[in-house]
Amino acid sequence: MGKTGLPLWLRRRWPGLVVLVLLVLFPFVAGLAMGDPAGVPPEVRGLGRVLALAETGRAKFWQGMIIQVLILAVFAMSYDLLLGYTGIISFGHAMFYGVGGYVVGILLKHFEWPIWAAVGAVVLVAVVQSLVIGVLSLRVKGVYLAMVTLAFAEFFYILSEATDFRQYTGADDGLHGIYLPPAISPTDHRTRFYFLVVAFFVSMYLATRRLVDSPTGRVMVAIRENEQRAATLGYNTFTYKLIGLVASGLLAALAGCLHATFNLGVTPSVLSVGTTIDVLAMTIVGGAGTLTGPVLGAAIVHLLGYWLNRIFGPAWTLMFGAMFVLIVVFLPYGIVGTIQARSLQWKAGWQRWLQLMGVGAPRSKA
Amino acid sequence: MGKRYRAVIASVALVVVLVGIAYAGFGATKTASVLLSGLTLAALYFLLAAGLSLIFGLMDVLNFAHGTLFMIGAYVGYTAFGNPRLLLNTLPLFLALLAGATAGTIVGRPLRAWEQAVRRRLTAGEASGNGREVLRALLARLTPSLLLALLAVALVLWGVRGFPLDRLVAFEATATGGAIPTAEAQEPIPRMLLRLAQMALAGLLAGPALARERREQGMWKEGMLAGAIGLVGLLILLARDPLEGFLLGLSVDLRFLLALTAGAVVGALLGGLIERTLIRPFYGRPITQIVLTLGLMFVGTELVKAVWGREGHPPMTVPSLFAESCRSESLAAWLTEHCSSIDVLGRAFPTYRLFIIFVGGVILVGVGLLLRYSRLGMIIRAGVQDSEMVEALGINVRRVFTFVFALGSALAALGGVVAAPFVGVYPEMGGIFQLQAFIAVVIGGMGSYGGTAVGALLLGLARAFGDVLVTSGIPIPWAEQALRASPAVARASTVLIMAIVLLVRPAGIFGRKE
Numbered sequence: 001m002g003k004t005g006l007p008l009w010l011r012r013r014w015p016g017l018v019v020l021v022l023l024v025l026f027p028f029v030a031g032l033a034m035g036d037p038a039g040v041p042p043e044v045r046g047l048g049r050v051l052a053l054a055e056t057g058r059a060k061f062w063q064g065m066i067i068q069v070l071i072l073a074v075f076a077m078s079y080d081l082l083l084g085y086t087g088i089i090s091f092g093h094a095m096f097y098g099v100g101g102y103v104v105g106i107l108l109k110h111f112e113w114p115i116w117a118a119v120g121a122v123v124l125v126a127v128v129q130s131l132v133i134g135v136l137s138l139r140v141k142g143v144y145l146a147m148v149t150l151a152f153a154e155f156f157y158i159l160s161e162a163t164d165f166r167q168y169t170g171a172d173d174g175l176h177g178i179y180l181p182p183a184i185s186p187t188d189h190r191t192r193f194y195f196l197v198v199a200f201f202v203s204m205y206l207a208t209r210r211l212v213d214s215p216t217g218r219v220m221v222a223i224r225e226n227e228q229r230a231a232t233l234g235y236n237t238f239t240y241k242l243i244g245l246v247a248s249g250l251l252a253a254l255a256g257c258l259h260a261t262f263n264l265g266v267t268p269s270v271l272s273v274g275t276t277i278d279v280l281a282m283t284i285v286g287g288a289g290t291l292t293g294p295v296l297g298a299a300i301v302h303l304l305g306y307w308l309n310r311i312f313g314p315a316w317t318l319m320f321g322a323m324f325v326l327i328v329v330f331l332p333y334g335i336v337g338t339i340q341a342r343s344l345q346w347k348a349g350w351q352r353w354l355q356l357m358g359v360g361a362p363r364s365k366a
Numbered sequence: 367m368g369k370r371y372r373a374v375i376a377s378v379a380l381v382v383v384l385v386g387i388a389y390a391g392f393g394a395t396k397t398a399s400v401l402l403s404g405l406t407l408a409a410l411y412f413l414l415a416a417g418l419s420l421i422f423g424l425m426d427v428l429n430f431a432h433g434t435l436f437m438i439g440a441y442v443g444y445t446a447f448g449n450p451r452l453l454l455n456t457l458p459l460f461l462a463l464l465a466g467a468t469a470g471t472i473v474g475r476p477l478r479a480w481e482q483a484v485r486r487r488l489t490a491g492e493a494s495g496n497g498r499e500v501l502r503a504l505l506a507r508l509t510p511s512l513l514l515a516l517l518a519v520a521l522v523l524w525g526v527r528g529f530p531l532d533r534l535v536a537f538e539a540t541a542t543g544g545a546i547p548t549a550e551a552q553e554p555i556p557r558m559l560l561r562l563a564q565m566a567l568a569g570l571l572a573g574p575a576l577a578r579e580r581r582e583q584g585m586w587k588e589g590m591l592a593g594a595i596g597l598v599g600l601l602i603l604l605a606r607d608p609l610e611g612f613l614l615g616l617s618v619d620l621r622f623l624l625a626l627t628a629g630a631v632v633g634a635l636l637g638g639l640i641e642r643t644l645i646r647p648f649y650g651r652p653i654t655q656i657v658l659t660l661g662l663m664f665v666g667t668e669l670v671k672a673v674w675g676r677e678g679h680p681p682m683t684v685p686s687l688f689a690e691s692c693r694s695e696s697l698a699a700w701l702t703e704h705c706s707s708i709d710v711l712g713r714a715f716p717t718y719r720l721f722i723i724f725v726g727g728v729i730l731v732g733v734g735l736l737l738r739y740s741r742l743g744m745i746i747r748a749g750v751q752d753s754e755m756v757e758a759l760g761i762n763v764r765r766v767f768t769f770v771f772a773l774g775s776a777l778a779a780l781g782g783v784v785a786a787p788f789v790g791v792y793p794e795m796g797g798i799f800q801l802q803a804f805i806a807v808v809i810g811g812m813g814s815y816g817g818t819a820v821g822a823l824l825l826g827l828a829r830a831f832g833d834v835l836v837t838s839g840i841p842i843p844w845a846e847q848a849l850r851a852s853p854a855v856a857r858a859s860t861v862l863i864m865a866i867v868l869l870v871r872p873a874g875i876f877g878r879k880e
Contacts, residue, residue, distance in 0.1 A: 089653060136865075140872040143428050143652070147808045148868050151861045154801075158861070162854035273801075277660060284657050315672060321664025328657050329644070 023198050026066065027051075027191045030059040054191050063194045064262075065306070067186070069299045070201040071258050076282040076294030077208050078251035083280070084288035085212055086244040087224030089146045091276055092153030093252060095133075098271030099156060100126055100253030101260035105175045106168050108261075115181060122257045123250065130249025134242045141227075153276065160268040174267030178260060186262050197258060204251060209291055211247060220244050224289075285327055287334025296336055377820050377875055381827065388831065392838075395711045400830050402710065406719040406788070407802075408826025409726025413781030414803035415810075415818045416733060417774020423750040423813025424770050426652055427645055430659040432778050433800025434666035435633050439779025440791045441674055443629035444682050447621050450613040452534045453628070454606040455552060459565050461599030463522070466566035468592035470573015472585050478511055478577040511574035518572035525564030529553070535674055558603055566596065622685040626783050633779020634772040641771035646764070663796075671793050678792025688718040718787055725784050729777060730819055737815055746770060750813050802829070805864045811877025820875060825860055832856030 010017070028050050035053025044052050053059060075097055082088040103125050107118040137148040159165070161172045169175055180186070186193040211217050219240045222230040231237045260266045269275070278301065286297025304323070308316035331338045388397045418432050445452050533551035553561075602609065613621065640662065648654045683689075687704050694700035694708045700717055707714040737743035745766055749756045757763045782795075789795065802825055810821030836856045867875060 083653070089656070136869065140868060143422070143426075143812065144808065144868065144872060144874075146428070146656075147804060148865065151805070151864045151868075154861045155858055155865075158854045158858045162852055164852050164854065280657065280660070284653075288653070314676070315668060317664050318668030318672065321661050321668060325644070325658060325661035325665065328654060328661060329647075332648070332651070332654055 020202065023066070024195075027054040027059070027063055027194055030054060030062050031056075034058040034062065051191060055189070060190045063190050064186075065303070067194055067197045067262055068259075069302050070197050071255050071262065072279070072282065072302055073295040073298040074201055074204045074258075075252055075255040076279050076286070076298045077205065077291060078248045078255065079279045080283045080288055080291065080294045081208065081212070081220075081244055081248040081251070083283055084290065084293070085217065085224060086220045086241055087227075088241060088244065089142070090149040090245075091146045091273065092133075092149030092151075093248075093279055094271050094273070094275035095149075095153040095156040096126060096130060096249040096252035097256035097259070097275060097279075098160065098266065098268075099129060100256030101266040101270055102160065102169060102175065103253075104257040105178045105260045105266050108178050108180065109175065110168060112179070115184075119254075119257060122253050126250045126253030127246060129253075130246045131242070133249075134245040138238060138241050138245065150273065150276075153271065153273065157268060157271040157273075160271050169268075172268055174265055174269075175260075176265040178264045180261055180264065186264070193262065197262075200254070200258060204254070205291065205295070208247075208251065212291065216240065216243060281324060284334055285324070287337030287340070290334070290336045290340065293334050293336035297334065300335075374820075377824065381824070384827065384831065388834075395713050396834075398711045399713050399715055400834055401827070402715055402719065402723070403833075404827035404830030405723045405726075405823075406826070407829050408823045409723045410781055410785050410788075410799065411802050411806045411825055412726050412819055412822035413729060413784070414778050414799055415806040415822050416729065416815070417777045418803055419807045419810070419813060419815065419818040420746070420750075420770050421774045422807070424746060424753065425645070425649065425767050427655050428652070428659070429771075429774075430656060430800070431640065431662040431666060432659075432774070432803070433796035433798075434663050434670075435636060435775045435796075436778040436782040436785075436799055437791070437793065437796030438636065438666060438670060438782070439629035439633045440782030440786045440795065441670055442632045442779070443625035443783030444679065444786050444791050445674075446628035447625040447682055449535070450610050451552065451606075454602060454610055455534055455558070458558070458562055458599040458603040459526070461595050461602070462562040462565035463569045465592045465596030465599065466569020467572055467576055468569070468588060468595060469566075470570040471577040472573070472588055472592075473570065474511065474514075474574030474577045477574045481509060481511060481574075511577075514571045515575035518568040518570075518575075521564055521568035521571065525561050525568060529561070531673060552606070555603065562599065562603065617686065618683065618689070619685045619687060625682075625786075626780060629783035630776045630780040633782075634776035636779075637775025638768055638772035640775075641768045645771065646767070667793055667796065674791075676793065678790055678795075681788060681790040682786040684718045684787045688716070688721060722784055722788060725780075729780075733773075733777070734815065742766070742769070802860060805860050808874055809864055809867045811874030814874070814876035817874055817876030824863065828859050828863055829856075832859040835859075 006014075031050045031052075031054030034057060035050075035055075036057030036059075037053070039056035040049060040052045054063065075093075078096075079090075079093050082090050082093070100122050103122050104118045107113040107121055108115065113121070133149070133152055137145055137152065140148055160169050162169075163171050165171070182188060184192055184196060212220070219230060219235050220243075222233070222235070223237050223240055227237050230240075256266075256270070259270070282297035282301045283294045284297070285300055286295065287293030305316065305320060308319050312319055327335075333341055385397065385401065388400060414432060414436055418429060421427050421429050421432075442453075530551055530553060613624070616624070644658050644662070645655055648658065684706070688706055690704045690706060692703060692705040692707075693714050694703050694705040694717070697708065699705075700708050706717060708717050708720065709715075735743075737747055745756060745761055745763070749763055749766060753763050756766075781799075782791075785795070785799075803822075806821035806825045807818055808821070809824060810817030810819070833856060836853050871877070
């Protein structure tokens with residue numbers, strides 16, 4: 001075709017690169033547009049001034065919003081590894097997210113571990129936790145698996161609320177006052193934390209993309225499509241589902257770890273069924289079985305929730321629920337999924353429209 | 367079948383051992399009252415779980431809105447019992463909407479048929495390359511009926527604007543069976559008639575979107591139906607004051623029966639509506655259905671909060687059969703004395719809770735008989751085994767689906783009304799009871815009716831004993847101190863039971879292996 005110049009890999013990846021550039025530029029733009037000039041001494045000039053502005057006012061707030069969206073996006077991607085790629089309906093995904101948060105919080109606050117060691121511990125705990133839960137729950141399938149995971153998650157939720165461990169978890173008040181090295185403190189150096197989260201998000205996205213495009217990921221999709229067929233072809237489906245669950249649990253735990261460090265605290269509500277339902281909504285709204293879908297879903301659900309809450313007050317969940325039902329009914333494969341499924345049809349329709357208007361080239365009659 | 371009996375024996379043995387431990391620990395008196403408390407909870411869990419299990423067994427739908435229907439049933443029953451004025455003022459609006467929609471499906475049928483025809487011609491039109499054909503196809507894509515439906519939604523919103531809901535919902539006073547909202551809370555009849563007209567028009571506009579194509583016969587019948595619904599709504603509105611006087615003049619017992627009926631009927635209607643409109647298009651896509659029912663859970667809970675307030679209300683007044691403040695010696699004595707509590711081996715136990723157990727038992731036997739001996743029950747059981755086969759035999763299994771969904775929802779809503787004098791009504795009650803019902807269904811085995819009953823029983827007893835464990839502790843013969851637990855352990859106990867059962871028998875106690 002006529003398009004030359006751009007290398008193939010760039011042509012295929014430009015939307016992602018554009019998003020990345022926008023994410024990197026955001027603190028500077030936000031600092032200039034929304035920063036509070038009164039909060040910055042006048043003698044600071046140039047780039048330093050922009051960065052200082054980014055730490056003030058609404059610029060800081062919106063960076064926080066994007067940080068939360070990106071953390072939730074990683075969480076939603078991890079859920080999609082199960083729901084969209086392996087075909088496992090889990091209702092207990094919050095347990096990995098929450099336990100990741102609690103582990104890093106307890107280790108940083110009560111044991112004063114260095115941050116790298118605490119994150120290492122999160123990785124270790126997440127792998128062990130998801131292995132144990134996978135071995136126990138993957139014995140059953142479908143709705144039963146949903147129920148077993150729901151039960152396990154409820155167990156962790158109750159554990160986090162139990163008064164027996166108040167000295168560590170803070171029981172139903174939650175764990176607050178996590179100590180973080182000042183250099184990456186989300187309150188004093190929001191922009192640094194922002195870039196940390198962007199780097200985390202991008203690396204996790206690439207890692208997940210690598211996983212789902214790998215032969216292992218293909219087997220996972222085969223299991224989603226037809227588990228018996230995959231087993232007949234000689235794959236040990238249990239192992240692959242376990243790999244999916246462990247990868248997903250690890251990703252969720254890391255997201256939870258960042259959630260705890262950003263908020264400098266964790267509450268039991270993070271472990272509740274509501275968190276799982278939220279992440280399910282993000283995945284479904286964006287489109288299960290795609291990687292960009294959950295990311296978009298996380299952004300939509302979080303930002304929509306924020307705006308609806310501002311407009312309607314406490315009744316916003318009504319609006320949200322109604323919108324949710326409408327999206328499921330009219331876009332059954334989610335936003336990205338439906339676009340992918342319909343894009344060919346839309347393209348054809350658009351060309352026909354142009355042709356009708358006399359703009360496009362008439363279709364050659366073969 | 368051998369395995370099945372083993373499961374029965376094992377669960378009976380488990381219950382016997384547990385009761386035995388309790389008996390050894392704190393004697394007959396306390397064991398009896400804990401058992402009865404457990405049975406009360408089990409009856410409520412069963413009312414929810416029976417529908418869940420049937421719906422899942424027959425249609426593979428995991429209904430997350432079931433607890434919401436339970437809660438809505440409780441609220442509707444509470445309202446019918448204590449504040450009929452609210453119902454008498456809102457019911458005509460719904461009926462007008464329904465009448466309009468029914469009439470609209472008839473009037474809108476030609477439009478819908480045209481739309482469908484154009485849509486069908488779409489592919490042909492595209493292939494032909496004929497400009498006008500393509501343009502018409504594009505117009506059909508815009509679907510006039512959808513636009514009309516959106517207009518109808520706007521009209522409904524306009525029609526309920528300014529409706530004095532907050533003044534009509536006066537619960538705090540009615541909870542004790544006392545005052546009702548003042549006469550000024552009601553809007554004058556002409557204003558209400560205007561609202562009714564708006565609702566009917568909205569229904570009419572939504573008609574084409576709801577209409578099904580190619581059903582020529584039965585049109586005048588549906589027209590009569592629409593007229594009848596509209597007339598009933600109008601009559602209720604015009605006679606709202608005498609009707610209200612009549613309802614409030616009834617005895618407490620009759621009003622309680624009315625509340626039970628109203629709850630169950632509303633539950634059945636809502637369940638049938640949900641199945642027909644939202645669940646039916648998505649059979650074979652379980653994730654979509656789960657997510658849809660989740661969305662309905664949000665919407666239902668928020669609607670209830672919007673109408674009845676975010677706070678809960680105290681337990682409903684019990685019928686006079688259970689109202690006298692005294693303590694009967696035996697069931698026979700209670701029948702004449704109507705005491706609020708009864709003597710169980712020397713301890714008082716509320717008689718209303720015995721009523722809950724009674725209702726649970728009646729439903730258990732009634733639905734069991736329906737499933738076992740009626741033709742419909744036979745179709746349902748066959749459908750649980752293999753619904754495609756049933757359909758292949760020429761039975762309209764879709765209609766059975768709707769019936770079972772409505773039946774399950776009615777049972778849940780009835781359970782809500784029955785629970786209202788025991789736990790009160792609050793928006794969160796749906797979720798709380800639903801989780802336990804889920805666990806009961808999973809323990810028993812999804813789709814197994816008897817298994818659900820056993821699961822509910824196990825769970826109710828576990829909860830009752832868990833509560834004892836927290837409040838007074840269970841004495842251990844060889845230990846000095848009684849074994850006590852934090853409330854977390856009691857809450858976790860049901861979850862642990864479920865995990866253990868599923869690890870031993872992945873399909874539940876009575877479930878069939880996939």
